[in-house]
Amino acid sequence: MKKNQHRVLLGILSLVFIAAFGSQSQAASYPARDVTMIITWGAGGTSDLSCRQLADPLGKILGKSIIPLNVVGGSGAIGMNQGAHARPDGYTLTFCTSGPTVIQPWMQKVTYNPVKDFIPVAQVFGEYLVVVAKADAPYKNLKEMVDYFKKAGKAPKFATPGAGSNNHLSMVLMSKATGLAMTHVPFSSSAEGVNAVIGGNVDFASTEPPSAVGPYKEGRATILAILSAQRLDLIKDIPTVKEQGIDLVFGGWNGILAPKGTPKDIIDKLAEAAKKALENESLIKNSATVGRPIEFLSGPEFGERIKRELARNGEIIKAEGLAPK
Amino acid sequence: MDPIHGLLYGLSRAVEPQILILAFLGCFWGTMVGVLPGIGPVAGITILMPFTFGIDLTSAMVMMAGIYYGAMYGGSTTSILVAVPGETSSIVTIFDGHQMAKQGRAGAALALSAIGSFVAGTVGILGLTFLAPPLAELAIGFGPPEYFALALVGLSMSSFLSNASLAKGLAMAVVGLIIGTVGLDIISGAPRFTFNSMELAGGLEIVSILIGLYGISEVMEMMASKIRPQIQHEKLWNLHRLLPNREEWRLSIWPIIRGSFMGFFVGALPGAGGTVPSFISYAMEKRISKTPERFGKGAPEGVAGPESANNSGAVGAMVVLLTLGLPYNVVTAVMLSAMIAHGIFPSPLLMARSPDFFWTVVASMYIGNFMLLILNLPLIGAWASLLRLPYRWMTVFIVLFCIIGVYSIEYRSFDLLLMALFGGIGYLMKRVDLPAAPLALAMVLGPIMEKSLIQSLIMSDGSPFIFVTRPFAAGSMALFFLLMFLPLIQKKLGRRIAPVGEVEV
Numbered sequence: 001m002k003k004n005q006h007r008v009l010l011g012i013l014s015l016v017f018i019a020a021f022g023s024q025s026q027a028a029s030y031p032a033r034d035v036t037m038i039i040t041w042g043a044g045g046t047s048d049l050s051c052r053q054l055a056d057p058l059g060k061i062l063g064k065s066i067i068p069l070n071v072v073g074g075s076g077a078i079g080m081n082q083g084a085h086a087r088p089d090g091y092t093l094t095f096c097t098s099g100p101t102v103i104q105p106w107m108q109k110v111t112y113n114p115v116k117d118f119i120p121v122a123q124v125f126g127e128y129l130v131v132v133a134k135a136d137a138p139y140k141n142l143k144e145m146v147d148y149f150k151k152a153g154k155a156p157k158f159a160t161p162g163a164g165s166n167n168h169l170s171m172v173l174m175s176k177a178t179g180l181a182m183t184h185v186p187f188s189s190s191a192e193g194v195n196a197v198i199g200g201n202v203d204f205a206s207t208e209p210p211s212a213v214g215p216y217k218e219g220r221a222t223i224l225a226i227l228s229a230q231r232l233d234l235i236k237d238i239p240t241v242k243e244q245g246i247d248l249v250f251g252g253w254n255g256i257l258a259p260k261g262t263p264k265d266i267i268d269k270l271a272e273a274a275k276k277a278l279e280n281e282s283l284i285k286n287s288a289t290v291g292r293p294i295e296f297l298s299g300p301e302f303g304e305r306i307k308r309e310l311a312r313n314g315e316i317i318k319a320e321g322l323a324p325k
Numbered sequence: 326m327d328p329i330h331g332l333l334y335g336l337s338r339a340v341e342p343q344i345l346i347l348a349f350l351g352c353f354w355g356t357m358v359g360v361l362p363g364i365g366p367v368a369g370i371t372i373l374m375p376f377t378f379g380i381d382l383t384s385a386m387v388m389m390a391g392i393y394y395g396a397m398y399g400g401s402t403t404s405i406l407v408a409v410p411g412e413t414s415s416i417v418t419i420f421d422g423h424q425m426a427k428q429g430r431a432g433a434a435l436a437l438s439a440i441g442s443f444v445a446g447t448v449g450i451l452g453l454t455f456l457a458p459p460l461a462e463l464a465i466g467f468g469p470p471e472y473f474a475l476a477l478v479g480l481s482m483s484s485f486l487s488n489a490s491l492a493k494g495l496a497m498a499v500v501g502l503i504i505g506t507v508g509l510d511i512i513s514g515a516p517r518f519t520f521n522s523m524e525l526a527g528g529l530e531i532v533s534i535l536i537g538l539y540g541i542s543e544v545m546e547m548m549a550s551k552i553r554p555q556i557q558h559e560k561l562w563n564l565h566r567l568l569p570n571r572e573e574w575r576l577s578i579w580p581i582i583r584g585s586f587m588g589f590f591v592g593a594l595p596g597a598g599g600t601v602p603s604f605i606s607y608a609m610e611k612r613i614s615k616t617p618e619r620f621g622k623g624a625p626e627g628v629a630g631p632e633s634a635n636n637s638g639a640v641g642a643m644v645v646l647l648t649l650g651l652p653y654n655v656v657t658a659v660m661l662s663a664m665i666a667h668g669i670f671p672s673p674l675l676m677a678r679s680p681d682f683f684w685t686v687v688a689s690m691y692i693g694n695f696m697l698l699i700l701n702l703p704l705i706g707a708w709a710s711l712l713r714l715p716y717r718w719m720t721v722f723i724v725l726f727c728i729i730g731v732y733s734i735e736y737r738s739f740d741l742l743l744m745a746l747f748g749g750i751g752y753l754m755k756r757v758d759l760p761a762a763p764l765a766l767a768m769v770l771g772p773i774m775e776k777s778l779i780q781s782l783i784m785s786d787g788s789p790f791i792f793v794t795r796p797f798a799a800g801s802m803a804l805f806f807l808l809m810f811l812p813l814i815q816k817k818l819g820r821r822i823a824p825v826g827e828v829e830v
Contacts, residue, residue: 069736071736071737072527072736075509075526075527078524109521162514163513164514185469185784186780191661196469199465200466201469201784322514324513324515324516
């Protein structure tokens with residue numbers, strides 16, 4: 001009996017010792033085991049695919065596997081919450097999208113602070129937005145569309161993948177920038193919105209290149225403009241909104257966040273590996289085909305962008321009364 | 326490429342060893358996830374999703390399609406043998422399939438559903454081959470008003486399904502509608518019934534509710550009842566009893582044919598997939614039957630019709646995916662993301678732009694359908710032996726698979742709690758004889774209806790006339806009113822236009 005107790009005690013002591021020793025050498029030997037990367041959206045979705053594309057080369061560079069974990073719900077807030085309160089040892093990271101990072105904190109009561117609870121590791125991809133209309137619409141670009149509806153004295157109806165989405169907020173700003181009133185018709189996915197355009201049920205849709213390029217290339221839809229700062233290679237002929245004389249740049253992104261308190265050398269190591277992973281050939285090829293631009297930003301730059309967009313979205317959402325009561 | 330040439334070309338590709346092997350693997354795995362309650366085609370495909378990134382898209386798609394329609398074949402097995410649906414699309418098969426098993430006709434019920442599935446699968450694939458292009462053109466103009474009208478018709482069907490009184494059926498439909506509103510309102514983003522819980526804000530996972538309502542409650546019922554399980558071993562293993570008798574054939578032939586055609590067209594409608602066609606087929610067979618009182622008591626038509634309809638419905642959903650690129654259910658949504666990941670954007674011009682891909686997938690479906698007939702008809706016994714375990718072990722395994730299935734959807738323990746809760750509710754509902762089908766259907770159709778109603782009214786600036794000025798919507802609305810007021814009209818005329826069966830009015 002007594003002997004057993006001793007054994008148990010010895011066991012516990014050695015575990016504590018290993019744990020203590022382990023944490024000391026953690027930074028140098030990181031990663032010693034596989035790293036979990038939380039995705040706040042479901043398997044098979046756009047950000048899930050992006051994360052999995054990145055996870056493979058990133059894991060190879062780090063020498064351990066990156067295991068994507070879909071933690072779904074609350075428009076991404078549940079995954080963000082889990083990522084924010086994970087152990088800050090570099091073994092649980094969050095693959096974040098702009099929605100739960102810079103929009104949802106204004107739309108619902110969230111249990112994480114996107115700025116204070118996380119250390120930004122790097123931004124990896126951009127998620128551009130485009131404006132799509134039916135192929136036989138009487139306008140071929142955004143400027144013509146705005147003029148057309150102003151002349152007709154009508155408010156165009158536009159589709160988005162949902163209220164409070166990046167797409168929705170961008171169109172609120174578009175309406176302000178052009179002085180054209182627009183009616184929002186929320187759908188639940190980008191594909192549905194594009195189909196509503198093609199079927200002639202709405203006048204245009206705010207969507208992402210992956211769901212717009214197919215119908216565009218087949219001549220069913222026309223892309224009026226892209227909302228990014230520069231054109232996208234996949235649809236090189238589509239001018240930006242800015243080129244059409246409307247002062248607006250808007251877009252989403254994907255990045256990696258680590259919980260607050262993660263050692264700085266681990267963050268640096270991860271950021272460096274992420275930058276290298278983005279040079280992976282198959283990742284570059286896949287990104288080009290699906291229209292997902294690779295856009296690396298360092299941790300501090302990414303952090304600035306998060307703060308800036310969080311403030312901007314807060315203003316729009318409050319001014320327009322978009323947040324549910 | 327015209328359909329005949331396309332098909333011949335596709336067949337030449339589909340017999341290549343790699344594609345043949347993947348088609349077989351898909352069918353095999355599909356049948357297995359179909360047989361096992363809890364694990365459905367969504368989980369089945371998602372588990373293999375990472376694997377598909379490593380192979381070319383055509384092979385990946387062949388395999389995923391195999392899983393999808395394979396699950397439609399296998400789904401009936403547990404419905405018939407243990408009254409637990411393998412998939413949502415096999416829920417209605419319980420009503421009569423399980424009754425047949427209780428009467429020692431389990432083999433016949435399984436054979437009818439396998440043969441019906443084969444016929445329907447073939448009809449569906451022929452439809453895919455020849456009707457996909459014109460269908461796509463028709464459906465592309467559908468907008469929120471059409472979706473609303475279609476969902477409304479679907480929901481009104483549920484009142485015809487319930488064996489309980491119409492009042493009970495409608496009451497359960499209302500409960501289902503309320504459950505469907507949990508989460509964020511899509512227009513304003515306002516939280517409804519969420520009680521500040523982020524889990525609830527995402528809405529309730531319908532699959533976990535269904536598995537609780539149908540799977541867990543059934544196990545509870547099995548444990549609570551003094552009667553031992555209803556798998557009739559000796560009778561089931563008797564091979565000559567596997568074949569339906571002459572009378573069962575006679576009764577089933579037309580339901581199989583009707584189910585095959587109806588399922589294909591309904592399956593191509595939004596949100597329908599294989600589930601709604603199976604519900605509609607059951608209601609339809611019951612309504613046109615001269616002896617509707619046999620339904621729910623082991624009528625072979627109630628197995629043959631729905632099991633055929635869900636197979637051609639699955640193919641119908643594939644039509645929409647391959648032509649419009651619209652995922653009308655979760656399974657095709659997963660397939661769509663795989664296609665996009667490989668750089669193929671499905672659209673009406675897919676056939677012209679990637680004939681190799683399109684026709685190989687279609688041709689492999691013909692082959693897969695034969696594979697499944699062989700996998701299912703002579704080997705039904707082998708699949709069912711998965712369920713041959715002793716009763717006390719069986720309940721454990723059913724619960725285990727339910728848990729795995731529910732957890733594998735989103736990896737959330739919250740969904741398990743939800744499943745347990747609805748297991749308890751489902752059990753109580755059985756005790757007081759409240760029907761679960763209208764609740765289940767309303768839960769799925771409610772959000773579609775609400776969303777499309779609001780979208781329609783935004784489109785029309787608030788005018789409800791949008792539902793009558795658009796021909797297809799108007800037609801569907803007319804059908805809805807006909808369905809709703811049929812009993813009243815019949816009463817007024819003093820005679821029955823059609824047998825109303827056991828629906829008490």
